[in-house]
């Protein structure tokens with residue numbers, strides 16, 4: 001942890017500890033974890049990138065300052081930090097999904113549903129951890145007023161965890177609208193906003209999709225053939241087609257068998273060169 005401030009180290013260590021120890025980060029019928037050790041990054045709440053997200057994502061997207069002020073009415077928020085994490089999906093789950101070509105594996109579907117429930121526990125835990133130390137804190141995805149809105153490109157929400165992770169130096173976007181971190185594209189991510197000031201993590205990239213080989217140099221495109229419904233082409237990702245498949249078709253076909261309501265799909269995040277790292 002050389003070079004980290006005490007506050008940064010405290011938060012980093014708490015996220016790692018909670019993920020390692022929480023029983024909610026375990027499959028119901030085994031001791032295997034949904035997620036491996038997280039990556040953690042920090043963005044300045046006042047980073048102008050959050051204002052630019054209103055142009056890139058849409059005017060519905062909220063800034064860290066708005067979220068803190070809404071959660072703590074009457075208190076103005078200038079500076080602060082967006083604490084972000086990446087929860088890498090376990091190797092066993094990735095392997096199981098690699099073998100699939102139509103429906104997600106049971107392990108993948110359970111991770112999408114119950115692993116994300118653990119991610120919510122982590123959001124709540126970190127918020128409480130910061131509040132107990134006397135700081136204001138709010139988890140945007142659990143905050144009052146969080147919602148999804150219809151846009152020309154499909155459903156969008158008032159806070160994007162992946163855009164926050166980009167601001168916090170944790171990785172870049174990709175052809176299939178995923179997010180490629182040092183631990184690859186197969187993960188879930190989360191964030192909490194606080195008025196605590198921590199030095200921002202460096203962004204070691206120049207382009208918003210630099211970690212994706214196709215976006216970088218035109219090579220790859222492996223995720224295109226992994227998609228069972230043709231939602232990915234060399235020109236981009238059809239968000240609505242992907243949503244209908246992962247959250248309607250897959251639910252109808254395997255939801256009951258797996259005992260989940262939000263299985264997702266994730267075929268384009270496994271069996272591809274960016275599954276576990278930044279492809280070279």
Ligand code: SF4
Nearest residue numbers: 212213220221223274
């Ligand atoms: S599989 Fe290749 S083209 Fe698709 S997101 Fe990964 S690096 Fe990019």
Ligand code: SF4
Nearest residue numbers: 227242265266267268
């Ligand atoms: S998540 Fe599934 S449906 Fe969506 S783009 Fe990837 S492979 Fe296609």
